[in-house]
Amino acid sequence: MNEHDSERMAGILEAQGFIPAASADDAEMVILNTCSIRDKAEQKFYSELGRLAHLKSRSGKEVTIAVAGCIAQQEGEKLLSRTPSVDMVIGPSDIARLSAMIEKNRNSGTPVVETDGDPEYHQRLVPASRSDGLKAWVSIMYGCDNFCTYCVVPYLRGRERSRPPRDIIAEARGLGEQGYREVTLLGQNVNSYGKGLEDDCTFPELLRMMQDVDGIERIRFVTSHPRDLSDALIGAIRDLAKVCESIHLPVQSGADRVLALMNRRYTSAEYLDTVRKLRNAVPDMAITTDIIVGFPGETADDFACTMQLLQEVEYDNIFAFKYSQRPHTKALGLPGHLAEEVKEERLAQVLELQKGISLRKNEQHIGSVQEVLVEGASKKGGMLTGRTRGNKAANFIGPAHLRGSFVDVRITTAGPNSLSGELCE
Numbered sequence: 446m447n448e449h450d451s452e453r454m455a456g457i458l459e460a461q462g463f464i465p466a467a468s469a470d471d472a473e474m475v476i477l478n479t480c481s482i483r484d485k486a487e488q489k490f491y492s493e494l495g496r497l498a499h500l501k502s503r504s505g506k507e508v509t510i511a512v513a514g515c516i517a518q519q520e521g522e523k524l525l526s527r528t529p530s531v532d533m534v535i536g537p538s539d540i541a542r543l544s545a546m547i548e549k550n551r552n553s554g555t556p557v558v559e560t561d562g563d564p565e566y567h568q569r570l571v572p573a574s575r576s577d578g579l580k581a582w583v584s585i586m587y588g589c590d591n592f593c594t595y596c597v598v599p600y601l602r603g604r605e606r607s608r609p610p611r612d613i614i615a616e617a618r619g620l621g622e623q624g625y626r627e628v629t630l631l632g633q634n635v636n637s638y639g640k641g642l643e644d645d646c647t648f649p650e651l652l653r654m655m656q657d658v659d660g661i662e663r664i665r666f667v668t669s670h671p672r673d674l675s676d677a678l679i680g681a682i683r684d685l686a687k688v689c690e691s692i693h694l695p696v697q698s699g700a701d702r703v704l705a706l707m708n709r710r711y712t713s714a715e716y717l718d719t720v721r722k723l724r725n726a727v728p729d730m731a732i733t734t735d736i737i738v739g740f741p742g743e744t745a746d747d748f749a750c751t752m753q754l755l756q757e758v759e760y761d762n763i764f765a766f767k768y769s770q771r772p773h774t775k776a777l778g779l780p781g782h783l784a785e786e787v788k789e790e791r792l793a794q795v796l797e798l799q800k801g802i803s804l805r806k807n808e809q810h811i812g813s814v815q816e817v818l819v820e821g822a823s824k825k826g827g828m829l830t831g832r833t834r835g836n837k838a839a840n841f842i843g844p845a846h847l848r849g850s851f852v853d854v855r856i857t858t859a860g861p862n863s864l865s866g867e868l869c870e
């Protein structure tokens with residue numbers, strides 16, 4: 446989502462005549478688009494900001510430093526006193542105001558802060574500068590209403606707002622005309638798309654409209670909240686040829702007690718039931734998830750439930766994180782915060798377990814023929830790379846001109862992170 450916000454800011458800048466610099470050191474303006482989902486992301490930002498501030502004061506160059514994203518929203522004006530080199534602070538829902546802010550900063554020579562949140566942002570047509578040419582992100586909604594107790598997103602990105610379907614479809618058509626082949630629809634909880642729209646439209650209905658967009662051959666979406674994964678959505682994934690057989694379905698924990706403390710509003714049994722329904726409808730569905738280890742009060746037994754759930758579901762891949770204390774959130778006030786070493790130990794255990802599962806899942810593809818959208822040269826020398834419909838990286842030998850085409854690849858070997866194979870005739 447942040448990367449796509451960066452594309453939007455780049456789109457606004459390019460419309461104003463800016464061109465990309467080779468590096469931050471050569472730039473006239475640098476925007477640090479920040480994430481504050483975990484403390485580690487925040488620390489990375491402060492060290493990069495320190496480096497840029499040093500560069501600015503040492504060289505005496507007229508470089509404008511802007512801070513965007515969730516840390517900008519979280520810290521607002523405070524960033525200016527903390528780091529006097531900062532010229533602009535822009536919240537994630539204020540991106541459309543970027544041009545006006547630049548002008549104001551240039552004219553006044555004083556810092557500009559915009560973090561109020563533009564109430565019309567979800568209805569604005571903000572240009573995006575995309576460089577991939579094949580795969581594009583398209584936001585369908587902003588914000589989140591779920592208030593999971595560990596998560597800072599609802600406080601920084603505001604309440605859930607859906608973009609009108611006509612704007613989404615028009616953007617997708619434009620992408621199809623430009624030669625894009627794949628679109629990933631973005632939202633914190635795409636399953637609840639449509640709340641508050643003038644004309645009723647649910648997420649499965651939006652997918653049906655997307656199916657008719659010429660040129661776009663693959664449709665993906667992130668993220669789905671398990672509680673809102675309806676039968677209608679499962680039906681749409683099954684029936685719509687362009688909707689890929691892969692879903693990111695964050696579970697966070699396998700322990701009901703922890704899920705309740707997290708305010709996830711499902712039990713592990715309900716989650717497993719959803720997974721079963723998905724696999725019954727779409728047998729080769731690839732499923733990935735997010736896991737938080739070391740949530741306040743997580744006991745050894747609770748953690749064992751998470752390990753058990755991983756074994757039961759057999760995810761294709763997982764993203765696992767140590768619980769990180771975040772401002773504003775309810776979990777901060779819960780008893781039983783765990784020591785860093787305990788979290789690290791548990792993280793290592795889930796990653797080790799999943800490594801074996803991912804390898805086994807990938808090995809199941811050996812001998813099968815997978816449709817691959819060719820993205821270009823692989824990091825493995827002399828090979829091409831692309832993604833299967835299940836969103837797995839697949840490497841194979843073939844001519845460079847295949848970039849952008851769909852090819853069939855017979856899978857011959859598999860590792861935990863990718864597949865390799867041979868191009869079919």
Ligand code: SAM
Nearest residue numbers: 595596633668695735736737766767768769771
């Ligand atoms: N909206 C999505 C959802 O419901 O799963 C994803 C939101 S968040 C940007 C991505 C992931 O970060 C979450 O699924 C969660 O696993 C993780 N996360 C969020 N807050 C966290 C925290 N305080 N500590 C550790 N991980 C966190």
Ligand code: SF4
Nearest residue numbers: 589591592593596598
């Ligand atoms: Fe955060 Fe929960 Fe919303 Fe996802 S659904 S963004 S984890 S509050």
